[in-house]
Amino acid sequence: MSRPLTATIRFSALQHNYKLAKRLHGGLVLAIVKANAYGHGAVLCAKALDTLADGFGVASIEEAIQLREAGIDKPILLLEGWFEPSELALIQQYNLWTAMHSVAQITDIENAKLSKPLTLWVKIDSGMHRLGMCAETFRLAYDRLRNSNKVGKIVAMTHFSRADELDSQATPQQIERFNKAVAGLDVETSLCNSGGILAWPNGHSDWGRAGVMLYGGAGTHRVLSDWPLPVMNLDSKVMAVRDLPAGEPIGYGACFYTDRPTRVGVVACGYADGYPRAAPTGTPVLINGQRSRTLGRVSMDMLMVDLNDIPNADVGSTVRLWGEGLPASEVATAASTIDYELFCNVKRARLIYED
Template sequence: MKSPARPLRARIHLDAVLHNYRYAKRLAPSARALAVVKANGYGHGAISLARALASEADGFAVACIDEAMELRESGIRNPILLLEGVFAPDEIALADRAGLAMVVHSRQQLEWVLAARPSRPLECWIKLDSGMHRVGLAPGEFAGAHAALADCPHVGNLVAMSHFARADEPEHPYTERQIAVFGQALGGLRIPRSLANSAAILAWPQAHGEWTRPGLMLYGISPLPDGHPLATPLQPAMTLESAILSIRDLEAGEPVGYGGRFVCDRPTRVGVAAVGYADGYPRHARDGTPVAVKGRRTRIIGRVSMDMITLDLTGMADARIGDPVELWGTTIPANEVAQASDTIAYQLFTGIGRRVPLIHEGLQTQWK
């Protein structure tokens, strides 16, 4: 007889993803939008997301050619941009065959493109370092790189792009400085522009340009400080859920979990849920990190283990083994869990372990 499956799963709400993409488009109605689905769609399942968005998405953005080929091999025909460009000159031939656009962020990549012999004109996004100081051409290099690519017979469409370092801080002047550096570097060039990540789509309309790049907001999480009104319409795209597998009552003074970090300060009802750091739940979640049992908020008590966490069920006399536990989703915002664990929602999502099944719901019925 087959034993019951472990109850942990990540439910992916494809309707929410489509809603969030449409919202990004409404905020920047004059721009086209690349849905950023790198890192397996931020842990949500890139192929399923791309299929759900394919009929509406202006294109997709991924980090590298392996991620792009996965989409192409699954039947995605929308434009795809390689955000990190190519890592070796022989990847240009692959990009050519698959019809991929590529970022050019260094002199070396520029030389590879100019020396290539593609079968069709290559689309290149020239990346300027406007102040992030990670990758990108220096402002003084931009005009020369643009001229070289514009004069190259096997290069087609060109887009100018950059990336913000502090767009998630709406009151900080650094984003305005980056916008100014970008504009000065481009001068009077008539070229499509792409600056806006999720935070800039929400908070910096002057940076929308001709192409936006919604990433985190696509998954229903705001990159802006709590309570920002423009983030309110976003819908969480993932519900990570499990179930209670054990309940016990402890007296005041009894420790819970490894190292006895939590000590009961009163008679405490303790539940155990089937999830741990091997599944991607943050090991450094503090006592008090929020969690929901049957839709009611409570807290984690004790250290996170590899496969289990311990919950405070005091005051939940009706809680039973098998009751649903939401780790994050519609009741418990992922940002709250991230803040209580000294991390960010990006890491929560992309850290989901391989033994956690992704259950895609909603729009997938249209393409199954």
């Protein structure tokens, strides 16, 4: 018997979420499958979306080559662009689109021996201050890129820093700065990440970039009538049961004491599997479909759960750590993190793929 921790990936939910992104955003939408599709399996997720998606987004050229060699022939955008000028040859070889974020990279293009013009996504810093050019620099870069005769289509892009904060003026300000930067220029545009697609229709433009919403992550606290479905069900089982009296400590550091006689279930999942060690007592779980909570500190390979109010729970009972019935965002909030991190950190779980 194998260890009972499984991550079941439901392609039907993934496809539903992409269609939702298209319906909300309009225009074209990239499916972002960087970081191994946020822990869900990049190649298989891309194949599941291949007939639907307008293209894919990845972080690095290694991720792009993996998709190409697996038979994905839709457009693939390198979201971080190139790191060395020599990568431009690979970008051409594998027919990739690439981002660029600095004026210094224009020299790389001007000096490159290219067989055909590049499709270039140029990053504009509209307020996040991570990567990108200011508005004035972008206009100068645009002229220089056009004069190089080595660039075909230009897509101007930006990234929202606070799209999940619906009461903040940061996103409207970023939209306004971006629109001023591209006014009058012959470019397509891309502003919206998942949060933008879900909550900021004023930012919808030629291209959206659907990331965490594809996998059922929130991206925003806005609640819609049609919401992204959880794609990953992370499940394990109770491997042991302990009956403890009141006043007994549980787990490392004795950070929790029983306040009544307590049936404690030991579950085969810990922080080495990607479950957050910071998750405190009270983090929600589902045991045989019924809501319960974690107890004490998460260990490397195990965590403990409260079985008191689930009389049918015993060794072998199913424990859902997140997924259908228990959004990963709720677990993430309890652990003071975000669902993106939970998905990306999953490891050692046996992956099961369902249509």
